Amino acid sequence: MSLKSKLIEHIRETGPMTVADFMGAALYDPKDGYYATRPAIGGESADFLTAPEASQMFGELIGLWCAHEWDVLGKPAFNLIELGPGRGVLMQDMLRATQRIEGFHDAANVVFVELSGPLRDEQAERVPNADWVARLEDAPPGPSLIVANEFLDCFPIRQFLRDEDGWREKLVGITEGDTLTFGLSNALPAPDEDESEPGMVREIAPALEAFMYEVESRLHAAPSRALFIDYGYVAPEGADTLQALQRHKKVDPLEAPGEADLTAHVDFARVARVARDANLAVGGPITQSQFLRALGIEYRAYTLSKANPGHAQRLARELRRLTRADEMGALFKVLCLSSPNLPPPAGF
Ligand code: SAH
Numbered sequence: 001m002s003l004k005s006k007l008i009e010h011i012r013e014t015g016p017m018t019v020a021d022f023m024g025a026a027l028y029d030p031k032d033g034y035y036a037t038r039p040a041i042g043g044e045s046a047d048f049l050t051a052p053e054a055s056q057m058f059g060e061l062i063g064l065w066c067a068h069e070w071d072v073l074g075k076p077a078f079n080l081i082e083l084g085p086g087r088g089v090l091m092q093d094m095l096r097a098t099q100r101i102e103g104f105h106d107a108a109n110v111v112f113v114e115l116s117g118p119l120r121d122e123q124a125e126r127v128p129n130a131d132w133v134a135r136l137e138d139a140p141p142g143p144s145l146i147v148a149n150e151f152l153d154c155f156p157i158r159q160f161l162r163d164e165d166g167w168r169e170k171l172v173g174i175t176e177g178d179t180l181t182f183g184l185s186n187a188l189p190a191p192d193e194d195e196s197e198p199g200m201v202r203e204i205a206p207a208l209e210a211f212m213y214e215v216e217s218r219l220h221a222a223p224s225r226a227l228f229i230d231y232g233y234v235a236p237e238g239a240d241t242l243q244a245l246q247r248h249k250k251v252d253p254l255e256a257p258g259e260a261d262l263t264a265h266v267d268f269a270r271v272a273r274v275a276r277d278a279n280l281a282v283g284g285p286i287t288q289s290q291f292l293r294a295l296g297i298e299y300r301a302y303t304l305s306k307a308n309p310g311h312a313q314r315l316a317r318e319l320r321r322l323t324r325a326d327e328m329g330a331l332f333k334v335l336c337l338s339s340p341n342l343p344p345p346a347g348f
Helices: 003-014 019-028 056-073 090-098 116-127 206-223 266-278 288-294 297-307 309-323
Strands: 078-083 108-113 132-135 144-149 158-163 167-172 180-184 202-203 224-233 243-246 249-251 261-263 282-289 332-338
Touching: 003 167, 019 090, 019 158, 019 167, 019 206, 056 090, 056 144, 056 167, 056 224, 056 266, 056 288, 056 297, 056 309, 078 090, 090 108, 090 144, 090 206, 144 206, 158 288, 206 224, 206 266, 224 266, 266 282, 266 332, 282 288, 288 297, 288 309, 288 332, 297 309
Parallel strands: 078 108, 078 144, 108 132, 144 224
Antiparallel strands: 158 167, 158 202, 167 180, 224 332, 243 249, 243 261, 282 332
């Protein structure tokens, strides 16, 4: 039985489900969820292309950023943790770029936080000496540098729609013909001070808030930093950001749950506020373009092109892709959370 049929049966028995429950099932169902079965990142036949898959320069600069921050921490033995490493390309590039930094590889204990079995196998091909855990809290204690690219966007969201009567939650239900369809809950009146306009959508990510506790506890337990890169917004636009991608094309999120990647934009202002409330130091959010330029991506592209003139055009294309506002440069944001009392991180 397909995941879609299972969800239809479930809804028939228990009623409509939240978008978050639907998204959770579509991504993480242990048997038929997207990540358990067919995650496809990078390349033509894949569903989506991420920054490390687009250019080696991305991982190289982040690797050097980590080496710099390790120096700032006083060069301790530490956990180099990546959340949701995909195919392992980012860490592979990070490790290659830092090969000649004295002591860095010896000090680093590489830990991958990954749920997907097939992706763990791919990661092991590129980074054989890593350790794998299912949750951040299972990583060994101690100073940590945490990186996460396109990880926060996987956390399931609940969606609320404002109309003339107030707020309604968007739900996933079934039609008489037994297909999945979006519907709305009864309305809750909007509070007096609510300035939202009818038609606006608000999104919240309860599991992301819970995950933030794990980050906070680690950053309070030992001097550490966590670098998050993702597409998202700083001021909510009131739009629906749920998106399903299959082979680089947007598809209907309800069409074939488990077969397409489902994501939502990250509310960076919210993540930053939660972190500040927990007494963490917050760098950013800034745009990916600002961050990569501050780390010297233009110079990196220039030196690589000089060394390999045959690749100059490709490198120029990759540079544009990562930094231009109409490509990945502006929609993607970078946020760095740090233990209290550390100096500001490089690039912010
Ligand atoms: N960082 C990679 C892949 C991004 S796709 C890149 O930039 O190319 C999202 C990754 O996060 C996948 O590896 C997926 O399996 C993993 N993932 C998603 N939700 C997760 C969770 N709750 N816990 C651990 N890993 C998760």
